[in-house]
């Protein structure tokens with residue numbers, strides 16, 4: 442068997458592990474001179490090191506361990522209502538009622554629920570999209586945004602050999618894990634300018650232009666995580682043209698459609714611009730945030746192809762990858778999302794509810810900035826209201842974030858990212874005062 446370097450190391454490692462397992466099994470048959478089964482089992486994993494905590498999920502663990510009644514979790518990006526409680530959308534409750542008892546518990550096909558995929562593509566590409574209508578988009582239902590990225594990364598590893606993925610600095614930390622575990626080469630492109638707390642457009646364009654032709658760029662379709670800084674429509678047009686000239690492949694991660702502006706159509710502008718310019722790109726969609734279906738793990742990965750025949754081939758390979766990883770995606774979330782997207786009245790209600798969530802966050806941004814300024818802080822806080830989406834990239838240093846945790850029981854990731862979804866009218870003033878305290 443011909444194997445490349447990285448793969449060969451893995452194969453050799455697997456062989457060694459298999460031999461070690463066989464030897465230990467043979468020893469087990471002969472007996473172990475009095476060592477108990479438990480002691481042997483413990484020894485088997487004695488060399489497994491404890492993994493470092495995930496920078497985002499680790500915050501939730503610390504938060505849960507804090508016994509203060511005043512604690513605030515601004516770590517994980519999950520929407521909370523103004524009482525700080527998780528929110529189930531009314532349209533979701535209505536969809537649940539409609540589907541209750543009407544479906545069996547059989548497996549979905551490996552590529553998922555057909556109706557859901559169709560609605561999902563319409564939402565992203567537009568109902569009048571020629572690509573969707575012509576069937577030239579390969580698409581499968583996948584495990585929310587993370588699973589969609591992972592499927593695409595695996596696809597890249599198999600069918601785009603030698604293609605390096607360019608990832609923005611900074612990005613959602615899990616992007617690096619996903620492409621690392623898929624065994625793809627990754628590098629970075631400039632995105633955020635510390636001095637302006639805005640987009641480093643010139644740096645980004647330079648990196649696009651300097652990347653080898655045919656590179657893959659991982660782009661956040663809207664509400665960039667963690668910075669809350671998005672290119673304008675005009676800038677997206679320039680990015681699209683530059684990427685076209687270099688024959689780069691765009692992979693859009695769209696985890697927040699509707700959360701940037703409150704308008705699902707407007708938030709898809711980057712994708713629509715690329716489609717108009719004739720790009721063939723790939724897209725990960727998540728319904729975790731915008732439908733509040735976090736735990737349902739519901740999303741779509743799609744790849745624009747040259748024609749229907751190519752789409753059939755690409756889709757068949759996505760199915761092969763999904764089959765080996767998890768076989769079939771979950772049904773319940775797909776039924777909820779397709780019930781909402783397939784009924785004009787429910788869909789309209791969903792649009793209203795998404796806007797309400799986005800608007801509440803915008804109000805919290807205004808209040809946070811006001812309280813920071815009222816607290817006497819001399820630092821500039823305009824970026825708090827300039828940034829969009831679920832997060833505020835505050836500019837606080839890791840040590841300042843640590844002090845927020847130890848002195849004020851306020852939890853956020855050490856890069857200074859505040860999940861604005863956890864800020865409420867009841868805690869925003871205390872947050873502002875604490876931020877002023879640690880940044881003085």
Ligand SMILES: Cc1ncc(COP(=O)(O)O)c(C=O)c1O
Pocket residue numbers: 518584585586587588613661666694695696727728729730735740
């Ligand atoms: C940029 C980005 N992509 C993907 C995801 C994945 O989310 P999920 O797997 O819950 O859909 C997130 C979630 O935080 C994200 O911020």
